[in-house]
Amino acid sequence: MTTTAHAPLRVALLGGGTVGSQVARILTEDAAVLRDRVGAPLELAGIAVRTPDAPRDWQADPALYTTDAETLVDGADVVIELMGGIEPARTLIRRALEAGIAVVTGNKALLAQHGEELYDLASRTGAQLSFEAAVAGAIPILRPLRDSLAGDRVTRVMGIANGTTNFILDRMDTEGASFEDALAEAQRLGYAEADPSADVGGDDAAAKAAILATLAFGTSYTLDQVSVEGITGITAADNEAATEAGYAIKLLAIAERVTAEDGTAGAILRVHPTLVPRQHPLASVHGAFNAVFVEAENAGELMFYGPGAGGAPTASAVMGDTVAIAQRIVRGGPARLRTPVAALPALAPAEAHTSCLVVLRVADQPGVLRRVAAVFEDHGVSIETLRQVQGADGPGASLRVITHRARQRDLDAVVAALGALDVVHDVVSVLRVEGN
Numbered sequence: 001m002t003t004t005a006h007a008p009l010r011v012a013l014l015g016g017g018t019v020g021s022q023v024a025r026i027l028t029e030d031a032a033v034l035r036d037r038v039g040a041p042l043e044l045a046g047i048a049v050r051t052p053d054a055p056r057d058w059q060a061d062p063a064l065y066t067t068d069a070e071t072l073v074d075g076a077d078v079v080i081e082l083m084g085g086i087e088p089a090r091t092l093i094r095r096a097l098e099a100g101i102a103v104v105t106g107n108k109a110l111l112a113q114h115g116e117e118l119y120d121l122a123s124r125t126g127a128q129l130s131f132e133a134a135v136a137g138a139i140p141i142l143r144p145l146r147d148s149l150a151g152d153r154v155t156r157v158m159g160i161a162n163g164t165t166n167f168i169l170d171r172m173d174t175e176g177a178s179f180e181d182a183l184a185e186a187q188r189l190g191y192a193e194a195d196p197s198a199d200v201g202g203d204d205a206a207a208k209a210a211i212l213a214t215l216a217f218g219t220s221y222t223l224d225q226v227s228v229e230g231i232t233g234i235t236a237a238d239n240e241a242a243t244e245a246g247y248a249i250k251l252l253a254i255a256e257r258v259t260a261e262d263g264t265a266g267a268i269l270r271v272h273p274t275l276v277p278r279q280h281p282l283a284s285v286h287g288a289f290n291a292v293f294v295e296a297e298n299a300g301e302l303m304f305y306g307p308g309a310g311g312a313p314t315a316s317a318v319m320g321d322t323v324a325i326a327q328r329i330v331r332g333g334p335a336r337l338r339t340p341v342a343a344l345p346a347l348a349p350a351e352a353h354t355s356c357l358v359v360l361r362v363a364d365q366p367g368v369l370r371r372v373a374a375v376f377e378d379h380g381v382s383i384e385t386l387r388q389v390q391g392a393d394g395p396g397a398s399l400r401v402i403t404h405r406a407r408q409r410d411l412d413a414v415v416a417a418l419g420a421l422d423v424v425h426d427v428v429s430v431l432r433v434e435g436n
């Protein structure tokens, strides 16, 4: 544990909804870890909400809820705005930035309409403004576009940037679900906006396209510069035709550099249902997951993938911004890479957990399966599948066993014991399985 003399940083949380509740939870439950990372405690000073006693996904100390957002902002070192919508979020963020108070926001609609005004204000007063959570939930995409690719030239960004619509299209594709049932399920799971027409109509993805393009191309774009078509017109027949031709239908937010016929260099921003070849990485993005596929002149093709919606994933991005800002306040710059000596020691590989495919050549006689299975059982390793193939790996029978996840040490002991069984002619191969 790091001891610190720095005073606590007061964090004002504006909004106690799906994401706000999770941010409050993390600030409370992970307070000790956050204090160590930042070098000062992050103190949740209050949560501005419309209705203090409304039920929440996670309940903070009731005394923290207030309707007086302005007083909360005025006393803060960092303001986290998760109210959504334009007002009062815009006025409150302006109030903070004008006073030089750092702001973290996930408000894509506000940034896509009034981003320039807020970026200007922040650079005028020197206040920090971060908004990783505004695009693609937990996926770190804005910082890579702004920082990691700063020495390259991004030519195109294609994003599955709305979890609700990806969830709906995926359910229609893989399960033949109706549009309405899939939307209801997405709403129940907390992916959809309060008014889901912003999701299915494409406006949510369009706001994200404007923000992505702003960071990718270094020019400020607004929502009204994005052409938008949602997924409400997609039918089972469209899906069938796409599948038959080898494509998946995805709602893509696309921002690309284009040269017009008259030679003018510019950018085109568009959101529409798009056929993506099944072998393209974007086609394998299922459920409410998001992915952003970036093409850059020198880097080539990159893909950023992860949960794009939901309380805890989006709160993760909010907290990343909050910690980075707090570190700057405390240390006057980003934290140095720390190398804890004893906190998390490297363990022996035998401690790892993995699944395994074990291929055995065995005698083809009664009782062999029972004896082989007993070896797994004796070591507490559970079998997921077992298949016998005749003569595949030499004379006798071939057994192909896939285990559930188990400790490597136990798997090694299983393999050694199998090799010693008289009915096992040969352990043909042992391969670890991950990602299952």
Ligand code: HSE
Residues within 6 Å of the ligand: 134, 136, 137, 161, 162, 163, 164, 165, 191, 192, 193, 199, 204, 308, 309, 310
């Ligand atoms: N409604 C949005 C989505 C939430 O479905 O992706 C994250 O912006």
